[in-house]
Amino acid sequence: MTDRLPGFNTLAIHAGAAPDAATGARATPIYQTTSFVFDDVDHAASLFGLQAFGNIYSRIGNPTCAVLEERVAALEGGTAALAVASGHAAEFLTFHTLLQPGDEFVAARKLYGGSINQFNHAYKNFGWNVVWADSDDPSSFEAAITPKTKAIFVESIANPGGVIVDLKAIAAIAKKHRIPFIVDNTMASPYLIRPFEHGADIIVHSATKFLGGHGNSVGGLIVDGGTFNFAGDDRYPMLSKPRPEYAGMVLGETFGNFGFAIACRVLGLRDLGPALSPFNAFLILNGIETLPLRMQRHSDNALTVAEHLQGHSKISWVSYPGLRSDRYHNLAQEYCPKGAGAVFTFGLKGGYEAGVKLVSNLKLFSHLANIGDTRSLVIHPASTTHRQLTDEQKTQAGAGPEVVRLSIGLEDTQDLIDDLNQALDAA
Amino acid sequence: MLIELPCPIPYVPFMNHDNYPNDYIRGILNSVKTIAMVGASQNPARPSWIVTKYLLERGYDVIPINPGLAGTELLGKTVYTSLKDVPVPIDMVEVFRNSEAAGPITDEALALDPLPKVIWMQLSVRNDEAAAKAEAKGLQVVMDRCPKIEFGRLSGEISWQGVNSRMISAKKPVLSGKGFQKLSLNRP
Numbered sequence: 001m002t003d004r005l006p007g008f009n010t011l012a013i014h015a016g017a018a019p020d021a022a023t024g025a026r027a028t029p030i031y032q033t034t035s036f037v038f039d040d041v042d043h044a045a046s047l048f049g050l051q052a053f054g055n056i057y058s059r060i061g062n063p064t065c066a067v068l069e070e071r072v073a074a075l076e077g078g079t080a081a082l083a084v085a086s087g088h089a090a091e092f093l094t095f096h097t098l099l100q101p102g103d104e105f106v107a108a109r110k111l112y113g114g115s116i117n118q119f120n121h122a123y124k125n126f127g128w129n130v131v132w133a134d135s136d137d138p139s140s141f142e143a144a145i146t147p148k149t150k151a152i153f154v155e156s157i158a159n160p161g162g163v164i165v166d167l168k169a170i171a172a173i174a175k176k177h178r179i180p181f182i183v184d185n186t187m188a189s190p191y192l193i194r195p196f197e198h199g200a201d202i203i204v205h206s207a208t209k210f211l212g213g214h215g216n217s218v219g220g221l222i223v224d225g226g227t228f229n230f231a232g233d234d235r236y237p238m239l240s241k242p243r244p245e246y247a248g249m250v251l252g253e254t255f256g257n258f259g260f261a262i263a264c265r266v267l268g269l270r271d272l273g274p275a276l277s278p279f280n281a282f283l284i285l286n287g288i289e290t291l292p293l294r295m296q297r298h299s300d301n302a303l304t305v306a307e308h309l310q311g312h313s314k315i316s317w318v319s320y321p322g323l324r325s326d327r328y329h330n331l332a333q334e335y336c337p338k339g340a341g342a343v344f345t346f347g348l349k350g351g352y353e354a355g356v357k358l359v360s361n362l363k364l365f366s367h368l369a370n371i372g373d374t375r376s377l378v379i380h381p382a383s384t385t386h387r388q389l390t391d392e393q394k395t396q397a398g399a400g401p402e403v404v405r406l407s408i409g410l411e412d413t414q415d416l417i418d419d420l421n422q423a424l425d426a427a
Numbered sequence: 428m429l430i431e432l433p434c435p436i437p438y439v440p441f442m443n444h445d446n447y448p449n450d451y452i453r454g455i456l457n458s459v460k461t462i463a464m465v466g467a468s469q470n471p472a473r474p475s476w477i478v479t480k481y482l483l484e485r486g487y488d489v490i491p492i493n494p495g496l497a498g499t500e501l502l503g504k505t506v507y508t509s510l511k512d513v514p515v516p517i518d519m520v521e522v523f524r525n526s527e528a529a530g531p532i533t534d535e536a537l538a539l540d541p542l543p544k545v546i547w548m549q550l551s552v553r554n555d556e557a558a559a560k561a562e563a564k565g566l567q568v569v570m571d572r573c574p575k576i577e578f579g580r581l582s583g584e585i586s587w588q589g590v591n592s593r594m595i596s597a598k599k600p601v602l603s604g605k606g607f608q609k610l611s612l613n614r615p
Contacts, residue, residue, distance in 0.1 A: 003448055003449050003593070005593065006595055010595065011595070014595040014596075014597070015591075015595055016586055016592075017595075018583060018586075018595070018596045018597070018598065018599060018600055019597065019598065019599035020599060021583070021599050021600040021601070021602055021610060022602070024599050036607075036608070037607065039605075039606030039607060039608060039609070040606075043606060043608070046480065046481075046484070047608075049471065049477075050477075051471075051477045051480055051481065052481060052484070052608070053579050053584040053585050053587050053588050053608075054584070054587055054608035055587055055608065061587065061588065061589070063587060065589075066586055066587050066588065066589050067586075069589025070586050070589055070590065070591055070592065073589065073590070073591035074591050074593070078591060079590065079591055080588065080589050080590040080591055081589050081591075082589055083589070242472065246472065247471055247472045248470070248472035249472040250472075253474065254474050254477065256550045256551070256573065256576070258590050258591075261589060261590070262588065265588075265589070
């Protein structure tokens, strides 16, 4: 007697996006407005008191952004989501909702360099202390847990590429210690990996990457899995204690299994302000409609290019879990059998100098600090994204001096291979 | 049309209480008018107050039940001590108490004449024994659900908050006609 849930391709196009109630517009309208009129004074009071569903002001919520939120919540299989200005904002609001000054969280050491910076430096100002664990060794997460640990954070496929994290093993540790398990699913997208199915409680995204997919809009999302019971848990006062901001309301109780997403919105987004523009939400939504098609092509193309590079005389190693010889191939088969994503790294025999030359010589690959574009992208992390890290941190993060990262786009693979060949010849 | 399996019969004697069809919930919310709210609170921060207000705004006649507040007014409605004191027939009894208390409240509801049509236990409230008793007498039962959330989900209102309504449709939601930001359950 259950209502059958539509398939992933259908959700990617339809979830959250019914025709506009007022006009019948079929594409999601860009509600480019700061504010929304109230029906009357009582309606305004209901909205401000979180007693009615509706729109007040676009810093707190916007109908275009809401379509994006429901779309991504549906694709990940979560209860609710919150769209924010960037992937960093998604991480920030997530930790703001979970941590108090003096608290700790355990994070995998292999992460996007920007997240490493955020955790190591910016978060120190709030008294949130990161404790690093070995991405390849789930027991190191357990060893890092203390009574102050409020969250565990990993990337499902870790930047700068080539690492698949054993989500189930880390989820089991998080469950055992009753700690929310946060997964950054940016690199995989829900098409390749759905972390809630492997025990995640919260998912964050940089929608800038594969969700938007066209390199035109920065944005982020927080998705609530509805799986962690915050109500009555004194460790999480944002969700379990009466909130003075809302006349004593207990958010985790009032909003049940989507209380975390609501708390991120009404305590985080409302007061800290990193709202997503409705125009960006529209572009990201447009991108998501083709997510299943693009992610498959990204992965297929990446495998073709990685296989080619593996045999190249100037390359010492290629780290792509789609390759049969890769150390993460078995984990990739388990977690992302459709493909291992667009992004991977390789090592140049010529080291740092060869990396700098290669990015200069490429003509089709764009040298820039992003991933997940229709265009193929290249970066030399040691001289750019990971520049601020120490040499030891660079190597630990998989961004040593000889490492080059590619984000393979949707072009013809022969053109990509030709461009890499000519640039390697000249490097 | 909504993508969901049809549920042609309005009353299902042995409901699966883990997973309700949308049509079952919609049928209930479309048919009941008078709702007795057992465990109503006068504290606007409490979920029972919020749900009472929301349902009143959607046109339901919500009658608050709370012995501690009997005789006072709550959101303009007189509060009664118990279900049997309510002077009009009750379509739906909403249990805003804990799962254990749902047992005796259901017993009280089943002693009413006329019988209510629906016993609705709030989100986190579940009492399978009480549900079986009520269903044996021909009542519909909903457990561990919030009528405000369900109304918001089925109408489309909850989507404004980024909540996964688990519904998709190529038909536009229907404005309730009572303001800009209220949607009707009568979505095609």
